[in-house]
Amino acid sequence: MDILRPLRPAAQPATPHPETVLRTVFGLPGFRGQQAAVVERVVAGGDAIVLMPTGGGKSLCYQLPSLCRPGVGIVISPLIALMRNQVAAMHQLGLNAAALNSSLSGPERAKVRASLRAGQLDLLYVAPERLMMPDFLEMLDETQIALFAIDEAHCVSQWGHDFRPEYLQLAELARRFPRVPRIALTATADMQSREDIRRRLCLDNAELFLASFDRPNIRYAVVPKAAPQRQLLSFLRAHPGESGIVYCLSRATVEQTAAFLKASGINALPYHAKLDPELRSKHQDAFLAEEGLILVATVAFGMGIDKPDVRFVVHLDLPGSLEAFYQETGRAGRDGMPAETLLLYGMQDLVFRRQMIEQSGSPPDVKRVERAKLDALLGVCETASCRRQAILAHFGETMAQPCGNCDTCLTPAETWDATTAARKALSAILRTGQSFGTGHLVDLLLGVKTDKITRFNHDQLPTFGVGTELDRKGWGSLFRQLIVRGLIEVNHDAFGALCMAAAAEPVLRGQEQVHLRRERSPRAANAAVKKKTGGEMLDAAASALYETLRAERARLAREQGVPAYIIFHDTTLAAIAAMRPATLEALGEIPGMGRTKLDRYGATVLAAITLAGKT
Known part of the structure; x- marks a missing residue:
């Protein structure tokens, strides 16, 4: 593939109108969602933080302003494969785009640098490490720059699941290029990560554009794990000839699963960090280029992958957080067409994930947040209500009605009247001053005289020992589901203490009932995902x-x-x-x-x- 398209003269034409560029270059009839507002902000020279779901059109928010402002748009991207595909996509649109990365030869890099100096590029994609090299920054000092776009901006946050220390250096851009607008983009970031993006990238005056996290074309399904290879095969038989990703927690499971699928006549390749780099790159390129190929991978694969026709994502093991789950499932259906996700989870997954957190060597406050994030994901797994509503609620978004396109909507779960138990849990939270986490509250309800219980005289409370109708596992599930329902909130600043939300008042007063999920058998759960997603639109x-x-x-x-x-x-x-x-x-x-x-x-x-x- 050519590194550059045939170069045009350096002279810049008159600044075009964004809607004209949208129509003539990108072939799109109009902007979607907040795209127009973002483009207007950046074209005018303002900074922006953009949170849009995968497939929501984030790339257009910096590609189009790069064409409307004088100079070249500098796009900071973490992955060579993503740069290569985006450059190829820009060439198809007739634009002059290039990338600078380690995959280029010396003469190829020199050609890109010469084009940059000559003002002949619309867009230049570069990794953060190369961008911050002194000689590269000095070259940019002599270059007219339209904007800086920081893609996958959640990498700057230590709370994010893809934290990359090299992203922290990008704050230098604010000091060195104060008149160049900067736009930070990500598909997922909770409140803590959003604040990290603003603070660590010195985007104090940036306008926040927070789009809906809803991906209505994606169907969510969560199933208890039982014979996972058989469950996976049953799911894949509804997707013949389609591209998809199967995520596994360990390299060994990746290899075993890929081998099993090949033996079953399914076109699948493994991908993990310990594969030979050349083979790993070959497998990734094959997945991006071929139709109907399944990639079985660890989470080492996926960030920034720009393949729009991924029709399904399967998790054979529990992810580490709801943010990771959302990010990984979001790689399905980027083109807006129907897509499916399936998560298999079991208690052994939970035990292993918790061990990973405790053995991580992270500071106590980071471990505490990671445990809370894992619990939030478990709450979504255990909820009896609409999964999409639960996922969106985690990101601070309210969905008025159930989605009708997840397994709990399509095959409602069996529930039980948990009103009395919920009132006991809420009472325990209030009587202990809303200052303790789940473990201590469960000890209180079960009547376990731990050192902490006696030290705070909580064995003298009326709620001590009133919850013996559930075991420890049952109470843990109840607390997680109450968090997902918005009746309980987690105070991360108070060491994960549980607090009663305003919505819990009617429950505590006996004015409102609570029905929670009762776990169904794997056989019954599997029935919810055997039928392929509807939505075939053509005769x-x-x-x-x-x-x-x-x-x-x-x-x-x-x-x-x-x-x-x-x-x-x-x-x-x-x-x-x-x-x-x-x-x-x-x-x-x-x-x-x-x-x-x-x-x-x-x-x-x-x-x-x-x-x-x-x-």
Whole structure:
């Protein structure tokens, strides 16, 4: 693949209007959500912090302003594979983009640097380590810069699941380039991580753009683990020929699972940190380029992966937090088309995750937050209510009605009347001054005279020993579900103490009932995920044309050595198949069909439509 497209003269044309660029370059009829507000802010020279879900259109928020402002947009990205794919995507749009990273040869790097100095680049992708090298910063001092975009900005936060120390150096950009707007972007960040992004990157005056975390096209399902390989195979049989990711906790499980799937006739490859680097890179490239390939991976894979047509994500083991779960499942359905996720979890997973936290060597306050994050994920696993509502609530977002597209909505869980037990739990929280965590409260309810119980005279409270109807595991589940329901809040600043939320008042007073989830058998739970996601939008004739277009796209991709989705997303092909445009003008109205793609592929697409109409 060429490092650069043919270079244009350095002279800059008049600043174009964002909506014109959106339409002519990106082939999109309009902005989505908060994109327009973000673009307006950055084009005007303001800083921004952008939190949008994966597939929500974050990249456009810096790509488009880079074209509307004088100079080059500098995009800080953590992964070579992501840089390579985004550069290829920009070339397909007719833009001058390049990347500087260790995969380039000396002459290739020199060519990129020369183009940067000559002002011939629209976008330059670079890793944070290379950006902060003194010689590179000195070169930028002599360069007209449109903006700095800090992608995967949650990497700056020690509370995030992808913390990268090298991101901390990026605060230097505020001092060195005070007049250049900066935009920090991430797909997931809780309140602590958001504050870290603002503080650690010196984005004090940045406007926060917080989009909905809802991904309505994704179906969530959580199933108790029992014979996980069989459960996985049952799930995959509903997804023949589709691309997906299967996450495992250990390298050994990755290898075993990939081998099992191959033996079962499924196209799967392993990916983990201990694979030979060349083989690991080969497997990642194959996943990005091929259709219908399954990658079995540890969490070493995935951050920044820009493949839009991942149709499913499976977790064979419990992730470490709800943030990690959301980030990893968010790699499915980036194109907006229906996608599914499946999480298998068991008590052994929980034991192992807690051991990892305790043995991590992290400071006590970090361990405490990690334990709370794990409990939040368990609460979502155990909830009887809509899983999507529970996930969104964790990120501070309220969803008024159940989603109708998760396993608990489609196959409601068996529940039990937990009103009395919930009132006992809330009473224990209040009578101990809302100053203690779950473990101490469970000891109180079970009547266990620990040193801590006697030291605080809690064995003299009326709630001491009133909760023997549940065991320790049962009380732990009850507290987690009450947190997910918003009846209890966790005070991380007070060592994880539980506090009663305002919504709990009617329950405590006996004015409102509480029904919580009773765990169902793996056999019953499996039934909730055997049926493939609905949402097929094309009739028989359009489906046949869609497959013809996919085959033609695959041929073009092979000729150019790029992934198929770089040429057209599935959503673009589906729209073409549904509308069957007969002219270039009509084809140009299809979302994703910008001016350059229309010039390059328009005749080929129209020929495929005509041929399909004759068969």
